[in-house]
Amino acid sequence: MPTIGEVYNPLIKAAENNDPQGHALLDALADTLHQRYPDKSREQCLEQARDNLDYYCQYFGTETTEKVKTFYGLGVGFRGLNGEKLT
Secondary structure, X not given: OOOHHHHHHHHHHHHHOOOOHHHHHHHHXXXXXXXXXXXXXXXXHHHHHHHHHHHHHHHHOHHHHHHHHHHHOOOOOEEOXXXXXXX
């Protein structure tokens, strides 16, 4: 099983480099999650991948977080550990 960094670091790097391949990577991740969790819809798996990326990118500093959120159209601001939006 891959680590979170192995899964999400390529998405972070794509956003930092403004590489459109990042969107394909995110879609591929959603497909992988859907295969692993067939009881979830493809759309739910994509939303979960986006949420995970939204949380994970916060560990890379403000500039990177803003790039990632803008590149993938993620929520504005930061989230706490229980999911609440922080401003």
